[in-house]
Amino acid sequence: MTPAVSLTDLAFRYTPTAPDVVQNITLDLPSRAVTAILGPNGSGKTTLLHLILGLLTPQQGRIALNGTQHTGYARREVSHILGLVPQEEPPAFNLNVLETVLLGRAPYLKLLQRPSERDYTTAFRSLEQVGIADLWARPVPALSGGERQLAVLARALTQEPDILLLDEPTSHLDVNNARQILSLMRDLRTQGKTIVFTTHDPNAAAATADYVVLMRQGRVLYAGTAHETLTGEHLSATYDVPIEVVRDHLGRLLVVVY
Amino acid sequence: MLLLTILLSLLLGRYPGPYFTPLATLRENALARTVVLNLRLPRILAAVFLGATLAAAGTTFQLIFRNPLVDAGFLGVSQGAAFGASLAIVFLGGTAAAVQGSAAAFAFVGLAASYLMAQRLRLGDWVLRLVMAGIGVSAFYAAGTGVIKYLADPLKQLPDITFWLLGGLWAITWRDILHILPVVAPALIIIYLMRWRLNLLALQDTTAFALGAVPGRERLVMLIAATAATAAVVSKAGQIGWVGLIVPHIARRVLGADAQLTVPGGMFIGALFVLGCDNLARTVLSGEIPLGILTSLIGALVFFSLLLRNDLELKKR
Numbered sequence: 001m002t003p004a005v006s007l008t009d010l011a012f013r014y015t016p017t018a019p020d021v022v023q024n025i026t027l028d029l030p031s032r033a034v035t036a037i038l039g040p041n042g043s044g045k046t047t048l049l050h051l052i053l054g055l056l057t058p059q060q061g062r063i064a065l066n067g068t069q070h071t072g073y074a075r076r077e078v079s080h081i082l083g084l085v086p087q088e089e090p091p092a093f094n095l096n097v098l099e100t101v102l103l104g105r106a107p108y109l110k111l112l113q114r115p116s117e118r119d120y121t122t123a124f125r126s127l128e129q130v131g132i133a134d135l136w137a138r139p140v141p142a143l144s145g146g147e148r149q150l151a152v153l154a155r156a157l158t159q160e161p162d163i164l165l166l167d168e169p170t171s172h173l174d175v176n177n178a179r180q181i182l183s184l185m186r187d188l189r190t191q192g193k194t195i196v197f198t199t200h201d202p203n204a205a206a207a208t209a210d211y212v213v214l215m216r217q218g219r220v221l222y223a224g225t226a227h228e229t230l231t232g233e234h235l236s237a238t239y240d241v242p243i244e245v246v247r248d249h250l251g252r253l254l255v256v257v258y
Numbered sequence: 259m260l261l262l263t264i265l266l267s268l269l270l271g272r273y274p275g276p277y278f279t280p281l282a283t284l285r286e287n288a289l290a291r292t293v294v295l296n297l298r299l300p301r302i303l304a305a306v307f308l309g310a311t312l313a314a315a316g317t318t319f320q321l322i323f324r325n326p327l328v329d330a331g332f333l334g335v336s337q338g339a340a341f342g343a344s345l346a347i348v349f350l351g352g353t354a355a356a357v358q359g360s361a362a363a364f365a366f367v368g369l370a371a372s373y374l375m376a377q378r379l380r381l382g383d384w385v386l387r388l389v390m391a392g393i394g395v396s397a398f399y400a401a402g403t404g405v406i407k408y409l410a411d412p413l414k415q416l417p418d419i420t421f422w423l424l425g426g427l428w429a430i431t432w433r434d435i436l437h438i439l440p441v442v443a444p445a446l447i448i449i450y451l452m453r454w455r456l457n458l459l460a461l462q463d464t465t466a467f468a469l470g471a472v473p474g475r476e477r478l479v480m481l482i483a484a485t486a487a488t489a490a491v492v493s494k495a496g497q498i499g500w501v502g503l504i505v506p507h508i509a510r511r512v513l514g515a516d517a518q519l520t521v522p523g524g525m526f527i528g529a530l531f532v533l534g535c536d537n538l539a540r541t542v543l544s545g546e547i548p549l550g551i552l553t554s555l556i557g558a559l560v561f562f563s564l565l566l567r568n569d570l571e572l573k574k575r
Contacts, residue, residue: 055467079470086464093321093460094515106458107470114454114518139515159469 002067003028004163004194005052010061012051021047023218025061029211034185034195036205036226039215040239045198046087048215049165052196054078066162079107083156085149087167091140097151098136101126104158126154130184146177153184164188166197170204182208202243206230206253214238226253260306260526263533267302268294270541296432304430305536306529307442308491309501313528314449315484316502317509317521321460322477323385329502330488333388333481334368334395339492340423341399344406347418354429357422358437358493364399365489369481371395383463384474425496425550427536438490445487449521452480456517498550500557501528507564531556 005028012022022044029035037045050056052063054070063070065081073081083104104126105119115123127133130150135143140151149169156164166185170178185195185208199205205212205226212229214222215238222234230253235243242258269279283290316329323332330336342364343357350356375391376384410416458466459477466473492498509524535552 050464053468055464075472076470079468082468084465084468086462086468089462089465090324093324093326094510095457096514096516099457099514099516103458103461103469106455109454111455111476112451156468 001031003064004031004066005029005196006064006067007052008062008064010048010051010058010063012047012056012058012060021218022051022058025220027213027220027223029194029196029213031066031194032189032192033210034189034197034208035211035213036209037196037198037213037215038202038205038238039200041200043215044218045200045215046167047218049084049167049196049198053082053084053165076107079159079161081162083159083161083164085152085156085164085166085169088172089148089152091148094139094141096137096139097127097132097143097154098123100140100151101154101158104155107159122160123154123158126157127151129157130154144177146173146180149173149177149181150184153181157188161193163194163196166195168199169197170199170201178204179207202230202235202239202255202257206245206255230255260529263530264302264306267305267533267537268298270537300432300435301427301430301536301540302533303435304427304438304491304494305533307435307438308427308495308498309505309528309530309532310525311442311446311487311491311528312498312501312532313505313509313524314446314521315488316528317506317517317524318449318456318480318484319502320506321456321517322480323389324460325385325389326507327503328389330484330492331396331502333372333392333485334399335365335485335488336492336497337396337399337403338364338366338368339489340497341403341406343422343493343496344403344410344419347422348406348410348415352415352418361493362489365485365492368392368395368399369485373478373481384477421548422496423550424548425498425553426539426546426548427495428540428546430494434494438494441490442487445483445490446525448483449480449487450525452476453517453521456480456521460517496548496550498532499554500561501532501553504557504560504564505531508560511564 007025007027010022010025011020013020025048037048039045047056051058065073101123102115102119105115105122109115124133124136127136130153132147132150132154135147140148143151169181173181182204185197189195209226212224212226213220214229214234221238222229230245232244235245235255244256244258246254246256248254279290279294284294312330319328319330319332320326339361342360342362346352346356346360350360372388372392372395375394376387379387379391381387407416407419410419455476458469458471459473459480463473505528506520506524509520509527513519513523532553535556536549539547539549539552
């Protein structure tokens with residue numbers, strides 16, 4: 001199957017004199033799977049996500065989405081393929097949940113067009129999908145951290161993208177809310193979406209991902225299926241601390257940091 | 259409601275008698291008719307445009323800068339217009355055309371300078387850079403206005419400058435309306451038609467980009483529309499404070515945060531507010547009260563009452 005995202009010899013630096021934040025990355029991310037981009041803080045995970053999104057332009061290398069070069073898509077077409085759940089989003093004014101989620105229809109609306117009845121229906125369906133339809137009239141600033149993350153996820157789903165990019169989706173959440181987001185990501189994969197998320201938490205990757213990319217200092221150290229990649233040896237090299245990976249009685253991976 | 263207020267406003271004034279002009283008088287007194295049609299009507303329309311424009315521009319600025327405490331005073335627009343007007347009064351002979359042209363020109367120079375400077379700054383995101391540049395440009399203009407006031411002839415020019423800075427609509431004629439309409443009408447129509455998009459442009463760059471927008475360019479279009487309209491009305495009316503700041507707050511409080519509602523709602527409330535203030539300005543005393551004083555006074559009172567409410571929007575941001 002064509003990889004959802006294909007990176008070839010990708011390099012990026014923020015200013016001409018700065019060091020490369022992303023160095024010579026060649027990588028295929030499988031379609032209809034959950035991929036975790038895992039690495040310590042500052043390893044270039046978010047930058048990689050922004051490159052895939054097209055927000056940043058690489059100095060070198062190529063990016064293909066569903067087998068077509070990124071540069072071959074119009075701005076608007078990219079937002080039909082890729083949806084983003086950003087790392088942190090300060091709520092702007094007091095838009096309510098439905099009004100916020102409705103913004104996910106923007107890729108389908110012309111400059112002067114306003115959302116129609118159909119767009120409202122799509123937005124409401126996304127809210128049902130993430131399980132917060134009853135909160136539709138609440139102002140976003142009044143939501144809890146977990147609910148807000150679900151609302152942002154619903155907005156990205158309203159874009160009806162093939163590929164969902166999530167930047168550290170669980171890093172501000174307690175275990176219960178984190179578990180809810182991670183299991184939603186699994187559900188969405190089952191429904192045929194491609195999920196790519198960054199995390200610095202190896203256990204979030206172990207619990208959710210089919211495919212894992214280990215990054216350190218702008219380079220990909222290891223990439224492969226979760227079972228191949230998540231080993232004590234690989235993780236220790238990535239994080240610079242002794243790490244062991246054990247299996248529980250159900251065969252699930254548990255990452256233990258010493 | 260707005261139409262009713264306009265009709266009622268036509269009958270308010272100091273000629274022939276103070277306060278209310280009965281319809282019967284209009285039938286008998288030709289001079290009174292002239293006053294109503296050639297002085298009051300254009301002035302009332304100007305108040306409506308002024309209020310709608312300041313409110314629409316204020317809403318636009320607040321959303322684009324994600325900051326409920328900004329209005330046209332940012333980006334060097336208002337200060338630029340003030341500087342331009344003072345300059346024209348002192349050095350360009352002070353004719354109406356010179357004051358208006360110069361005010362509008364320097365308002366745009368203010369916007370352009372803020373924008374160009376923001377592009378050179380290397381800190382924060384685009385919104386923060388533009389606000390910082392705007393503050394710098396405004397301070398520069400304020401200093402320039404100070405120098406001009408210092409140089410002005412204290413008997414002839416200084417009162418003109420002061421009066422312009424206080425703001426008012428006493429000199430508005432039909433010709434003024436025709437001057438501002440070609441700028442104000444298209445700008446307001448653009449803001450009105452793109453109003454849903456404002457919700458999107460109020461998001462962070464990354465998010466707006468991911469939602470298919472070209473945030474920089476789209477924000478620029480909205481800013482130019484808001485600035486052009488503001489410069490046009492301000493060049494005729496002088497500095498009218500607080501409308502652009504307060505009216506969007508009132509609109510959001512009444513109608514919710516969705517720009518689909520707050521843009522037209524704000525324009526409506528702004529028009530009513532300025533029209534009401536202007537009616538007071540020209541009716542209450544036999545002399546004219548500068549409109550800017552009234553809008554600031556009433557605006558400040560509203561501002562305090564907003565601040566004293568504990569469900570202020572700023573919380574939680």
